[in-house]
Amino acid sequence: MAKYGGWAGKVLRVDLSTGRIWTEDTVEKYKDYLGGTGIGYRVIWDEVPASTHPFDPANKIIFAVGPLAGTGAPCNGRTAITTLWPTCWPQPLVATGHMGGQFAAELKYAGYDAIVVEGKAEHPVWLSIVDKQVQIKDARHLWGQGIRRATIQISEEIGPEAAVAAIGQAGENLVPLSVVINSFSHSAGGAGGVMGSKNLKAIAVHGTGGVRIFGDKAEWEKLIQYHLSLLGANNQHVVPGSPQPWAEHYNPASRWVASRGRKWEASTPAVETGTCEPHNLNRIAYRTNNLAYFLGPGDIGWKYTVRGNGCTGCPIRCHNVLKVPSVSAKYGIPEVGQNTCAGLFFGRAFFQNFPDGPKGLTAIESCMVGMHLADDLGIWCNYSQLQRDFIKLYNNGTIKSKLGEKESKSYSWDKYEKGDPSFLFELLPRIAMKEGELGTALGLGTGYLLERWSIPEEEWKKDSKTCYWKLGHPRHHTSDEAGQCGVILNTQFNRDAQCHSHTNFTRNGLPFEIQKQLAAELWGSPDAVDVIGAFKPMNVYKARFAKWSLMRKELHDALSLCNYMGPWVASPLKERGYRGDDSIESMLYSLATGDRKDRQELDQVAERIFLLHRALTIRDMGTKEMRTQHDTIPEWVFLDPAGKPPFTQGTVHMDRNDIQLAMDMYYDEMGWDRATGAPTAAAYRRAGLREVAEELGKRGLLP
Amino acid sequence: MKEEAHAWEETRQVAASIIRKRSEAGHLTSRREILQELIEQNLLPPCPDEPVADADLQSLLKAATEENEDLKELLGQDGVPRYFSVEFLSETYARILLHKEGDPLDMIAEIVRENSAKYPRPTSLETLQGPPFDLTADQIQDCLEQMQGQAGYEDIAQIRTSAGTVFLYSATHLDPAYASMLAEWLDVGQFNSP
Numbered sequence: 001m002a003k004y005g006g007w008a009g010k011v012l013r014v015d016l017s018t019g020r021i022w023t024e025d026t027v028e029k030y031k032d033y034l035g036g037t038g039i040g041y042r043v044i045w046d047e048v049p050a051s052t053h054p055f056d057p058a059n060k061i062i063f064a065v066g067p068l069a070g071t072g073a074p075c076n077g078r079t080a081i082t083t084l085w086p087t088c089w090p091q092p093l094v095a096t097g098h099m100g101g102q103f104a105a106e107l108k109y110a111g112y113d114a115i116v117v118e119g120k121a122e123h124p125v126w127l128s129i130v131d132k133q134v135q136i137k138d139a140r141h142l143w144g145q146g147i148r149r150a151t152i153q154i155s156e157e158i159g160p161e162a163a164v165a166a167i168g169q170a171g172e173n174l175v176p177l178s179v180v181i182n183s184f185s186h187s188a189g190g191a192g193g194v195m196g197s198k199n200l201k202a203i204a205v206h207g208t209g210g211v212r213i214f215g216d217k218a219e220w221e222k223l224i225q226y227h228l229s230l231l232g233a234n235n236q237h238v239v240p241g242s243p244q245p246w247a248e249h250y251n252p253a254s255r256w257v258a259s260r261g262r263k264w265e266a267s268t269p270a271v272e273t274g275t276c277e278p279h280n281l282n283r284i285a286y287r288t289n290n291l292a293y294f295l296g297p298g299d300i301g302w303k304y305t306v307r308g309n310g311c312t313g314c315p316i317r318c319h320n321v322l323k324v325p326s327v328s329a330k331y332g333i334p335e336v337g338q339n340t341c342a343g344l345f346f347g348r349a350f351f352q353n354f355p356d357g358p359k360g361l362t363a364i365e366s367c368m369v370g371m372h373l374a375d376d377l378g379i380w381c382n383y384s385q386l387q388r389d390f391i392k393l394y395n396n397g398t399i400k401s402k403l404g405e406k407e408s409k410s411y412s413w414d415k416y417e418k419g420d421p422s423f424l425f426e427l428l429p430r431i432a433m434k435e436g437e438l439g440t441a442l443g444l445g446t447g448y449l450l451e452r453w454s455i456p457e458e459e460w461k462k463d464s465k466t467c468y469w470k471l472g473h474p475r476h477h478t479s480d481e482a483g484q485c486g487v488i489l490n491t492q493f494n495r496d497a498q499c500h501s502h503t504n505f506t507r508n509g510l511p512f513e514i515q516k517q518l519a520a521e522l523w524g525s526p527d528a529v530d531v532i533g534a535f536k537p538m539n540v541y542k543a544r545f546a547k548w549s550l551m552r553k554e555l556h557d558a559l560s561l562c563n564y565m566g567p568w569v570a571s572p573l574k575e576r577g578y579r580g581d582d583s584i585e586s587m588l589y590s591l592a593t594g595d596r597k598d599r600q601e602l603d604q605v606a607e608r609i610f611l612l613h614r615a616l617t618i619r620d621m622g623t624k625e626m627r628t629q630h631d632t633i634p635e636w637v638f639l640d641p642a643g644k645p646p647f648t649q650g651t652v653h654m655d656r657n658d659i660q661l662a663m664d665m666y667y668d669e670m671g672w673d674r675a676t677g678a679p680t681a682a683a684y685r686r687a688g689l690r691e692v693a694e695e696l697g698k699r700g701l702l703p
Numbered sequence: 704m705k706e707e708a709h710a711w712e713e714t715r716q717v718a719a720s721i722i723r724k725r726s727e728a729g730h731l732t733s734r735r736e737i738l739q740e741l742i743e744q745n746l747l748p749p750c751p752d753e754p755v756a757d758a759d760l761q762s763l764l765k766a767a768t769e770e771n772e773d774l775k776e777l778l779g780q781d782g783v784p785r786y787f788s789v790e791f792l793s794e795t796y797a798r799i800l801l802h803k804e805g806d807p808l809d810m811i812a813e814i815v816r817e818n819s820a821k822y823p824r825p826t827s828l829e830t831l832q833g834p835p836f837d838l839t840a841d842q843i844q845d846c847l848e849q850m851q852g853q854a855g856y857e858d859i860a861q862i863r864t865s866a867g868t869v870f871l872y873s874a875t876h877l878d879p880a881y882a883s884m885l886a887e888w889l890d891v892g893q894f895n896s897p
Contacts, residue, residue, distance in 0.1 A: 242835075245792050294894055467896075650884040652884070
């Protein structure tokens with residue numbers, strides 16, 4: 001029997017250029033990096049030379065999961081996809097995308113912790129994985145098909161139990177803004193074009209095995225029940241959105257929208273959510289309804305809700321299945337669809353108004369049209385930056401000025417201005433097919449789009465409405481909701497930060513005094529957190545909060561826990577003073593694998609993983625000047641439209657000197673060099689990355 | 704004597720269970736409702752002298768709330784206590800139910816003040832239309848009109864977001880610019896940062 005539980009034990013390697021398929025031992029080679037992004041960064045560091053283009057056959061794409069994927073641990077359905085990122089501007093750097101769904105569990109059940117794909121097939125292929133039987137199959141008949149048809153055809157061949165991760169026409173055409181999607185609606189943005197560049201249409205995986213839990217079964221089951229008891233709703237919002245009989249607190253900003261009388265009205269018969277008292281673990285799946293949440297407290301979202309949906313092992317069901325009968329006749333698309341968050345509102349986000357208002361039927365119809373088109377063509381919204389760019393470029397006249405008369409006339413702009421969802425049939429296919437100037441330019445991603453149209457990046461950086469941050473990507477939970485901590489986190493990655501550790505705490509819905517009490521216990525002082533719009537100057541506790549947030553994100557991405565849900569440091573339980581448990585990850589990891597690590601030890605592994613990301617960024621940028629060249633902050637963060645000074649109530653903008661202090665304190669917490677923002681040789685060595693330090697030292701990239 | 708004490712004990716237990724049962728159904732319970740049910744269950748005789756019976760019941764309920772940690776008492780605006788069990792109704796929810804029994808102007812003002820002070824956040828009119836407040840748009844509008852110029856509600860103010868949603872806040876706890884920023888975040892900002 002294997003020494004450790006949790007890991008499946010093998011990393012599957014596929015060279016599409018040669019057709020060679022082989023495996024490596026996961027524990028032997030990658031245990032110190034856990035899994036997920038840890039394996040991804042390690043493979044890129046070891047095997048992909050600096051300056052490789054994302055679409056070059058020498059680039060590799062790593063689909064990796066962690067030791068908790070496929071177990072009974074809640075929220076374990078995430079697959080991390082690591083590669084050199086085609087939308088990272090002005091030069092591609094390493095980044096990751098993350099898809100939920102059923103792929104992670106199936107991969108484990110088939111016996112693998114990761115798939116590393118390299119090279120380029122001579123013609124379109126798909127990868128068939130059924131336990132030990134791995135085959136590269138002809139996909140010429142699938143090339144040119146959307147994701148839906150490709151998924152169905154592959155499922156017919158391999159069996160309905162398989163999880164199929166496929167690209168659409170956008171990925172085939174090497175559109176940088178493209179996704180890979182498994183289970184119809186679970187997407188990872190940015191990686192579709194890399195698959196397309198390898199002529200890889202899809203990976204389908206089905207496993208008949210299981211995941212061995214090292215520890216005592218009863219103890220494991222007890223731990224799972226304990227973890228479940230700490231769960232809130234989506235984004236770990238721990239109080240309900242409206243007053244409930246059992247709840248001491250409520251917060252309309254919460255995604256815990258269930259209530260007595262609230263029904264999934266498009267179900268037959270309608271299903272009432274009930275009050276979802278938190279001790280009733282069988283009702284967790286009823287707490288969240290993101291369609292209702294995003295459409296506000298009225299009835300419209302509930303009217304079209306069929307049910308929730310989601311990933312393996314996750315009771316949250318953050319995806320919504322919705323049924324909108326009118327779209328079938330009006331737009332010729334299926335009346336049922338599903339997605340969550342930015343994917344759910346892909347179509348709506350293009351429009352600036354609708355004939356029946358922002359919460360009317362047309363708004364929902366635009367969601368349906370956008371969702372069906374984008375999830376079939378495989379277009380990525382870049383966390384809604386695509387839509388924000390489109391709106392700004394339309395409003396300032398750039399689009400019409402950049403298009404020739406013939407192309408401009410080929411669009412029904414009157415439809416767009418009226419909020420007619422059928423406009424999306426004109427726009428989205430052209431992005432996927434790289435048709436015309438507009439379709440081609442929009443599909444590039446913000447950085448390359450601005451460069452193509454000779455628009456200075458600074459214009460985006462000073463306009464808060466663009467939400468643009470840097471490197472061609474938007475902000476993701478930054479200063480407007482988490483002050484300096486949000487700023488720090490948004491400087492660290494090569495795409496949008498995708499970090500939810502901090503925001504899942506600051507937006508958990510609890511009254512501020514309780515948040516401060518918990519913050520004091522977690523990060524040493526109640527001053528680690530501020531209430532939104534009443535930010536206070538930087539302090540060392542905020543730097544600790546930022547580091548903790550970053551480490552937990554990396555840890556989740558390596559273990560296959562969902563960072564859209566964790567960490568679980570607050571809970572809905574009054575009897576616990578609304579405390580969660582900061583050690584839940586280490587308890588799950590230790591019991592599942594048998595490799596006992598406490599919270600701090602596991603956070604040190606997370607730090608090792610992130611240091612590899614940092615080292616890759618430094619190596620590929622060819623500079624150690626991270627502070628000035630990489631960890632940059634857009635101008636809009638420091639601007640207040642009303643001219644209010646920083647740190648006064650009612651403004652979310654930051655103070656320049658204070659943010660410099662914030663970066664100093666963050667680098668100190670990480671043990672990095674303040675002047676350059678680069679990790680020192682000692683920092684790498686402490687993390688067990690001596691060879692990385694040596695390599696960077698040879699290149700003159702250590703501070 | 705022993706029998707009498709035993710009967711008294713049983714009555715207390717039944718009174719406690721009446722409160723819990725009504726709490727589970729989402730209701731506060733008045734003394735009158737408890738009295739009525741105890742009489743229906745033949746645990747108390749029909750009483751010609753209500754004040755005397757009520758006095759007895761008061762001491763019975765005092766003992767019941769002392770014995771049972773989950774049982775709580777809230778004083779209504781009419782000076783009459785209501786009872787509930789925190790096993791089924793939080794104190795926050797019980798207070799809302801109590802507000803609903805009284806003047807809707809007071810309910811709106813108190814909810815708005817509590818939200819402005821505690822979280823802090825302004826309160827959208829849509830929130831007041833949902834359960835358990837269940838006010839109609841017209842009722843809310845009437846209340847807001849009545850509040851204007853009426854003593855005791857001077858701190859209740861309105862703001863409108865860029866999406867046109869109206870929020871209320873208490874100027875005692877939030878300054879206008881701060882309330883406006885928070886309302887904009889709740890109504891627009893947070894949905895652009897999903």
